[in-house]
Amino acid sequence: MPLKIDLKPNERLIIGNAAIRNGDRRASFVLETNTKFLRESEIITESEADTPCKKLYVLLQVIYLVDETFEAENGFTALATQIMEAAPSMAPRIAAIHECMTSGEQYRALKLGRELIAYERELLARVAPAAEEALQA
Template identity: 60%
Template sequence: MPLRIELKPNERLIVGPCAIRNGPRRAVFIVETDHKVLRESEIVREAEADTPAKRICVALQRAYLVDDPFDAETQFMTLANAVMAAAPSTTPYVAAIYERLSAGDPYRALKAARDLVAFEERLLDCQPAA
């Protein structure tokens, strides 16, 4: 089934190994073949990955986009174990991500990681300033 994507002006899109940036006006694209697609709103850039949950998102993006996700999935496991050790309350979120990843659905794992990022933000908001 084709995927219809509407891009805002200057919005980025990753289709397979290609990064695309829209021009100054809205545009509509139809992806007719089965390719991996990430919209700019779904992308966490490495430079912006300033928390453990965001670094997990970067690893999951790699696992989704590359042909051989072994290294990215290994990085996810390392990061996830560290996050759960530091904050055991994150375990259900990490388990949901792992469940989707082990089922062979890295895109849904990446989507589930958004819940982890939101939870982490709530945890960090409760922390007293140092």
């Protein structure tokens, strides 16, 4: 089934192994074959990965986009284990991501990865005021 993609001016897109940047006007095109792609809004670069869950998401991107995923999968497992030990409430979310990966639903795993980052942000927002109070006491 063809997929129509609309790009904003200067928006980036990864299709397979190619990184594409749109020009200075909106553009629209149709992907007529089944291929892996990520829009700029879905991409987190290694330099932007400043939290454990963002680093986990970078590994999910690699697993989704490349053919040889052995190293990325091992990295995912190691980091996921560390995250679950530090924050056990993340375990069900990480288990759901792993389930998607093992069933071949890597794009769905990415979506769940973005939800995990949002959950991490919520946890950090709850911890920050308590840490500030403790420092002032």
